[in-house]
Amino acid sequence: MAIKTKNVKDISKGSKISINIALAGNPNTGKSTVFNALTGLKQKIGNWPGVTVEKKEGKRRFNNFELSITDLPGTYSLSASSIDEQIARDFIVHDTPEVVVQIVDASNLERNLYLTTMLKELGARVVIALNMMDLLEKDGSSINVQKLSTEIGIPIVPMIANKKIGIDDLENAIESVYQEDQKPMKIRYSKEIEETLLKIQNILVTIPSIPTNFNLRWLAIQILQNNTEIPTLLERWSVKDTNIGELTSFGKEDYEAEIIDSKYDYISKITSKVWKKGETNVTRSDLIDQVVTHKWLGIPIFLLVMWGSFQFVFAVSVPFMELIDMFFGWLAGLLVDNIQIEWLGSLLGDGIVGGLGAVLIFVPPIFTMFFILSILEDSGYLARAAFVMDKLMVKFGLHGHSFIPMLLGFGCNVPAIMSTRSLKDKKDRMITILINPFMSCGARMPVFILFAGLFFGASAGTVIFALYILGIVVAILTAILLRKTFFKGKSAPFIMELPQYHTPKLKSATIAMWDKGKMYLKKAGTIILIGVMFVWFLAAMPFGGVEYGGPDTWLAAVGTFFEPIFRPLGFDWRIVVALIVGFIAKELVIGSLGTIVGGSGSEEGIKSAILADGGFYALNSLSLMVFTLLYVPCAAVVGVMKKETGSWRWTIFSIVYSTVIAWLFAFAVFQIGSLLGFGL
């Protein structure tokens, strides 16, 4: 280290040298955890493979260096088969970072080292962050780090990233690797392969348009392995067609198998020398998985956990909601009564406090929900729940791998739809994107909590639970429908890697809760504020004479225009307006109802205002909840859907389809309910 420090001092003072660093590695090894520790940013962390699906850059100062660090999606190899893997591969191959930090899961050494061989083949300067040392120790296994490092010629830093152990050593290792050249790894292929590689390389050097710094041996190996993306790459460099033809004729499938085998041989020779397995054959994770992924018990346990979660959310948040409701009711009354300029009092009292208050009283349940979700994500249970449900999907002739995106949809559908990038098959991915909006996101919960709480008393938690289940069922049915019609074909085989269980950390769950909850608050202060002001304006126009929120306002004109379509669902024009505005953001359903109904200038909160209003009762509120659950996703979801499917056709399909489905279900609920005598 001393020598290195001297080197650094030679560099003229003040000017920073910037180093480009990539954080690469297999999925779920802790890349984002390391990234956050290094940069102080807050990339999402979760205990399942495929959390990160986009690259993210962050900076860190270290001695005289400015480290520019990029967190990448996880990848098993450099021949990418899904979109997230492509992102990682393209960054490593084409952006040529100066140092690649590979995060290796110490408890899964052999498979992780496979990626190392590919990184080295590419000619990257690699540092290994040997993460999850705590889990290794827990299993009773051990790795001789020193020996491993000399064998493969790569500096290795043992780490426990989630406790920030090893971060300083990692920085030092990055610095020294940056200043030295690293020897290539000694993987020998058969004579035939080596000779062919040379032949290919000899052709490659004669092609001037290939970037000079590109590793030709790597390229030759890819050509030999028949990598299907190579022709496109060569075309991009405008290599002549005749050359491309000549080069690709070298590819053979036997070569690919042999190359992979040689790499694994090399790896297992080394691991046998440095890795000592603990006596454990069966780990605690295995014992628990026997139960929670059990053929018969798996799904009941999942449903039980979900039901319990809603009970928890409800129990914890009700008292807080009551307090907030009381406060806003009092505030609205105060404003309306005491501000002399009538329209201003109404804007502040009815519009902003009424509407915004209606959204803000749901801060407690939303935060609690996010808290529970991140506990489930971090413990590793979410991956099991997804596994169990995926197995069920496979039984229906559908593909697995849908349920992690679906369960993430309980938080927000936007990141959930992005997370489908880790699906390999394109059709599977389309189906998974299209069914995602039926998973009830956090923004829909206020509608459920408010109306279930008002009209279903002690069963409120159960009603909400049933709504979420309805969402899952509709999603599965839609998937079956899509698979039978537009997306025929076989789906990719179902293999899923289950992460190890971690004891969830209260602190990180609280941070995750706050981060996601903050978005809700931010939305309340921006888009929802504007939305409720807009609704207030329409509810007060035309100026002078009309009763606020009454039948002669502009708002009523819009609502009554559409009302006939919704009358069979039991909605009056005010609900119709709220649902229309809700397209912007689903929180606005409650926000606008708050503005219209709650803003009667009384000292009551929105709850009592709705109870006192004749337009709401158990049955139509149930059909309203069903409609809100299923109808058109919000604007943000439409946007991300367009981006991820790359198709307006499917995006519009989703909008129309979900709204029709919502109408049908709400219709059924209202009409059957009325027949049974539950009507007004």
Add this chain to the structure above:
Amino acid sequence: MEMVRNTSKNIKTPLLSGSLVFLIAAIAEIILGIFKIYADSKELEEHWVNAIPFPPGIFPALSIFIIGLVWLAGYFVCIRGQDAKGYLLVGTVIALGFILLFILILLTDVFNAYALKLEDYEDWTVLASLRWIIFLSPIPIFFAIKYRGFTFPGRRREHIKAK
């Protein structure tokens, strides 16, 4: 090896008795719960089911039922001579989770009724929120203490390690 055989044998009887108690309680609560729903929907306030001080509910009963099933499945795994520690652990963790949950609900009910004085809580008494599973808590608590070695992660790992 020795220790493992001991553990497996040791948990066979507890698993069976625990599961039977839970299953019987669950079935009883489900049946009474159905009566209760019937009485509520017909608004029969004088119905005998309303005389039960701790109101039965179907969903809370299902949680007891599933925990019972998990332990029962564990018992059969034991009989086949396999390791059933996972079943004991998962059942116990879920049971304790729900007991804590219902105690929490009880506390918030107390708060809603006496501190906030909410209208919905006018006729409410503490008994109304005493869920059946709370009375069953000695069983999972006993399991948790007795089999702490493998019930709670991270401590006395030799139980888990052995197979």
